[in-house]
Amino acid sequence: MQLNTNYSNVNDSYLFSTVAKKVAAYQAAHPEKKVLRLGIGDVTLPLAPAVIAALHAAVDEMGKKETFRGYGPEQGYPFLKEAIASYYAERGVQLKNDEIFVSDGAKSDLGNILDIFSKDNVVLVPDPVYPVYVDTNVMAGRKIIYANANAENGFLPMPDYSVNADIIYICSPNNPTGAAYTKAQLKEWVNYANAKGAIILYDAAYECFIKDDALARSIYQVEGAKTCAIEFCSFSKMAGFTGTRCGYTVVPEDIVKDGLSANKMWLRRQTTKFNGVPYIVQRAAAAVFTPEGREQIAQNLAYYEENAKVIAGTLRALGVWFTGGEHSPYIWFKCPNGMKSWEFFDYLLKEAQVVGTPGAGFGVNGEGFFRLTAFGSKEVTAEAMERIKNLLSK
Numbered sequence: 001m002q003l004n005t006n007y008s009n010v011n012d013s014y015l016f017s018t019v020a021k022k023v024a025a026y027q028a029a030h031p032e033k034k035v036l037r038l039g040i041g042d043v044t045l046p047l048a049p050a051v052i053a054a055l056h057a058a059v060d061e062m063g064k065k066e067t068f069r070g071y072g073p074e075q076g077y078p079f080l081k082e083a084i085a086s087y088y089a090e091r092g093v094q095l096k097n098d099e100i101f102v103s104d105g106a107k108s109d110l111g112n113i114l115d116i117f118s119k120d121n122v123v124l125v126p127d128p129v130y131p132v133y134v135d136t137n138v139m140a141g142r143k144i145i146y147a148n149a150n151a152e153n154g155f156l157p158m159p160d161y162s163v164n165a166d167i168i169y170i171c172s173p174n175n176p177t178g179a180a181y182t183k184a185q186l187k188e189w190v191n192y193a194n195a196k197g198a199i200i201l202y203d204a205a206y207e208c209f210i211k212d213d214a215l216a217r218s219i220y221q222v223e224g225a226k227t228c229a230i231e232f233c234s235f236s237k238m239a240g241f242t243g244t245r246c247g248y249t250v251v252p253e254d255i256v257k258d259g260l261s262a263n264k265m266w267l268r269r270q271t272t273k274f275n276g277v278p279y280i281v282q283r284a285a286a287a288v289f290t291p292e293g294r295e296q297i298a299q300n301l302a303y304y305e306e307n308a309k310v311i312a313g314t315l316r317a318l319g320v321w322f323t324g325g326e327h328s329p330y331i332w333f334k335c336p337n338g339m340k341s342w343e344f345f346d347y348l349l350k351e352a353q354v355v356g357t358p359g360a361g362f363g364v365n366g367e368g369f370f371r372l373t374a375f376g377s378k379e380v381t382a383e384a385m386e387r388i389k390n391l392l393s394k
């Protein structure tokens, strides 16, 4: 046998383990200090009551012979796909039921979708970025090139026609930068992809944070996207499903190359290698779209948005340059006094006992930047920002 040697090229992911190690070492040396964590990329509020009620009801169904469910459709139950289609229809996007695929989350689909693409494709990834896009392609041995996201372009790189890319990753609102593309900007990416015969893998995991109508909640709000874009979305950030696991991917029927249909190939891939999301979880996900679910989830999102406002407001008052915070749970800012990401991490931990995420961990262009998240509690966020204000206005 031979192992896949591409795995030797995957960078060890030191970011979160190094953060954890440094925090543990600090806390061991200073047990009396209260460390505040604004580094987590996970939600903290519990599932909404409507979701819990749906879960309980579905569990009871599973315990009765008449309502028990075994294997379901690999691509998701019609009740959930219809609810997702209605959610898109609210923004003027019409999807066919067969274009929606329910899964156990966006991360799995983002990795698995690569099964239907040739190894010879050149992949364009923004830098800095969610590490999954890079690592999954390194594992497959694909060539990766980068689109520079930086302060000059507001961390929203635009297409460059002198660059030939086949698979293009876009995450908007972005993790880690919180930057979000307008529909007009995305139109330029759609034009580029259609002109080059490329595919856009569009990660919309944070679309629920968008309030401004000029920004895209779905790439299909942009004309021409159905021939060049696959969209990934998730209940994780929208409804706190990070531990419950449910997401969905849209593969339009119009994506056809050399007589092959991406939609049919993805269906074939999923029916071969995936046996569907648990019935009870799909019922929980469908409850997210009921009127009660929508209202309860809006309250949770408002809670995080309030935290984001507190973080952004403090940085603005300090005159620190940042992106995100308005349409995203992430705030990405320039480390003060030209400090490097890890230097600032250590400084913040030592002087204010606040933990964030060093931008350098997300790519070369992240150096000198820092990420804070709005997923913490209101009290911790307020106290952490008070400490940061005091430290940086010294």
Ligand SMILES: *Cc1c(COP(=O)(O)O)cnc(C)c1O
Binding pocket: 104, 105, 106, 107, 108, 130, 171, 175, 203, 205, 233, 234, 235, 236, 237, 241, 242, 246, 247
């Ligand atoms: C959290 C997150 C996801 C969601 O992943 P799940 O597997 O659905 O939990 C997808 N993309 C990005 C950029 C994320 O930060």
